[in-house]
Amino acid sequence: MRGRALVIGGSVGGLFAAGLLRRAGWDVTVFERSREDLADRGAGIGTRPDLFATMAKIGIAPDPSVGVAVTSRVCLDRAGAIIAERAVPATNSAWDRVYRPLRDALPAECYRAGMPLTAFEQDGDAVTAIFADGTRERGDILIGADGFSSTVRQIVLPELEPTYAGYVAWRGVAEESRLPPEVVTGLLQRFTFCLPPQELFIALPMPDREARARAGQRRFNWVWFRLVEYSRELPLLCTDEEGRCHGTAIPPPLIRRAVVAEFREHAAQVLAPQLAQLVAATRQPLLQPIFDLEVPRVAFDRVALLGDAAFVARPHVGTGVTKAAGDAECLADALAAAPSVAAAVAEYDRARTPFGRALVAHARELGAYLRQGAAAPDPRAVLREYGAAGSLAEAVFAAAMPPASSPPGA
Secondary structure (H helix, E strand, O other): OOOEEEEEOOOHHHHHHHHHHHHOOOEEEEEOOOOOOHHHOOOEEEOOHHHHHHHHHHOOOOOHHHEEEEEEEEEEOOOOOEEEEEEEEEEEEEHHHHHHHHHHOOOHHHEEOOOOEEEEEEOOOOEEEEEOOOOEEEEOEEEEOOOOOOHHHHHHOOOOOOEEEEEEEEEEEEEHHHOOHHHHHHHOOEEEEEOOOOEEEEEEEEOOOOOOOOOOOOEEEEEEEEEOOOOOHHHHHOEOOOOOEOOOOOOHHHOOHHHHHHHHHHHHHHOOHHHHHHHHHOOOOEEEEEEEEOOOOOEEOOEEEOHHHOOEOOHHHOOHHHHHHHHHHHHHHHHHHOOOHHHHHHHHHHHHHHHHHHHHHHHHHHHOHHHHHHHOOOHHHHHHHHHOOOHHHHHHHOOOOOOOOOOOOO
């Protein structure tokens, strides 16, 4: 079965879907609401073989420079000493190093920027997408890959709202050239954790933007989870220097200087020294309130939801990009095997909805530490208390995300 696919959303999920369907002979057009180059979005990501296997199916050859190898996961105490370590070989990459090859593999005429979707219509034979400028595009299937704030999801499930997790993630990227050599040496081949009371800090190395992961050009991505009350504290964090509140998401350049100064000072007080230096060396931190969301289904006749447009799991499972790739591959396989679009979308729903639900539940379990950890100011006590239960042990010492072919607990 071949036809025309309308892909709403030009980030990695949409590009995976577009690339796979084009290889299968489909006529594909990607419609992205933003006019900006998306390569600057995102930061460090963990990778799994599934991710690179899906890229290979699109024709993107493996590139050794796409990642930085790590050999272990370590937990540091306040003084910077290693209090626990486990050998977990892995490869860390960067969001831009996955996005750019996917974007380059798609012909320019198949990608249309500045095209926000406003509505769509379905009949027995096709689906028609309607855009803000009045343009109407007709196709055989519409794929909603437009992320956390998905317009497609809002149309098919208008009553559904994301659930605030009770905490935010401060994120940043520190360039190797801005760090002392001893900090680089200590962090380079490790996935590093630090556990202040009711907080969680993670640091991982990642390659540079363009060339190889060579000395002096690498980067360190860090994520710092901190509890933030929703109705009062979060709006204050999202208020700029002019007093304007940006809701629950503020553009990084508009974060108030006093807010940045406070969290840098707090980093020096509670984090291991080498991790506090990562925070200090970061040019522009960003704020990400953590939400999760699960949909009752991902199939709506000729419309399918994919990636974060369907299920949003907290970042603890490290699965956003790989899950989007798995969703896209599952949908492409269903379209190749089924007798009709409706049958393919229904099969995609049967395969991916249970996985998405399990992943969201797994991420919630891992995130529970942030509220429970207050009673254990000594990170060794945290490891003893929650490591025995499996949640923190899995977050710190094991691969947080299960194989893409099976949901957690399978």
